[in-house]
Amino acid sequence: MKVYVIEDNPVYNDYVCNLLKKGGFDTVQAYRISTAKKLLAKADEDDIVLADLRLPDGESIDLLRWMLTNGKRQPFIVMTDYAEVHTAVESMKLGSSDYIPKRLVEDKLVPLVRSLHKVQERKKHTQIPIFTRQGEAYQEIKRRVRLVAPTRLSVLILGENGTGKEHIAQHIHAQSKLSDKPFVPVDCGSLSPTLAQSAFFGHRKGAFTGADSDKAGYFEEADGGTLFFDEAGNLSLETQQMLLRAIQERRYRPIGAKEDKTANVRIVAATNEDLQKAVNEKRFREDLFYRLKEYVITVPPLRDCQEDILPLADFFRETANKELERNIKGFNASACNALLTYPWPGNVRELKQKIQIAVLHAVHDMITEADLELDAEESPVSFSFALKDTGVEKERILRALKQANGNRKVAAELLGIGRTTLYNKLDEYGLKYKFEQS
């Protein structure tokens, strides 16, 4: 997946591409509409286009029109210095996915691209097979899901990108009493504040220019079921206030309607943001935070779930074998070691991608370390072991020791710390003789 950045100012173009690269996205640059058209002719379905509103040879809306007439349905983001609502609305009426004022690019672009990418992933993988993880941390998550699912409590799922939060939300819905009603995911990161009210609450015909017919919002679509706020940390303050009222009063009014409707939904939200920090920094409303976190499920990063890595890798190898029509049998020893020691900043999503590439690359029937193309820059050591919570730290050490069959050297490597630090920690937690090798 690539992001096409079409911006005539080369310095700004480079700046935007660097932001995207840091966010983990590949980029392709163009400075004019004419060049963009040539490049986009070869674009993949899951690519994303980001274009400046005004370009030397026309407006980006012309490019969008060209794409639509040429059957190109990639998400299209308009970047503008001129954040007038009418321009944004015009481009969105035509089918652009969103617009972003340049002053917000630094903070909002990467989350926006990420959510659009997720929508595409979701469309592509509506029927993706899911592996039932057996690791200890996951057993605890399953227990919490089982307990909370039948209640009406709002659930907040916390975890880094790609840890599988959305699947957990789906499990909560599937195990609830509402499972025969809809599960409606909302990508909060891709909602512009201007359009959020209509998106959540819907509108009546004629409520504003362009409202040609009545439209149901997410609350109505999810009626009786679960509304899933994905990337909830990206909600604008304005939208947060609007949602808080609807959730608290269990009522909302579609734009242009004369009467309120009942908000009969169960809320599940997910975020990779530290919401408490966002609350302290006044970026997230404290009252909404408490509404959302009636029950919290925390999903640990993949690097802390060592026992799940190889089984998941095997599962993704099998699915990649089917998709790519290959017959790769497994991983050699150095590949296994690399999988276990790599820090997986992109978590399960990244593991899945790396295995897919490896299955494609493998020359013989076993995947080697080189096939995995793990980025050397992301060495395990770059991940600090500075865990605030000693309980979690102890757990992690125990898991690493178990995984390493008691071998201190391997355990230290798995944890990304030096052997002396590990010995000190073992002393501190009274684990000196735990899993001692005979």
Ligand SMILES: Nc1ncnc2c1ncn2[C@@H]1O[C@H](COP(=O)(O)OP(=O)(O)OP(=O)(O)O)[C@@H](O)[C@H]1O
């Ligand atoms: N147990 C699993 N079995 C198979 N695939 C999984 C599993 N867990 C996660 N994945 C895959 O990893 C990717 C990320 O999962 P998901 O979208 O649920 O994560 P997320 O935490 O919601 O991500 P984000 O924070 O980016 O929104 C998806 O492609 C998903 O199919």
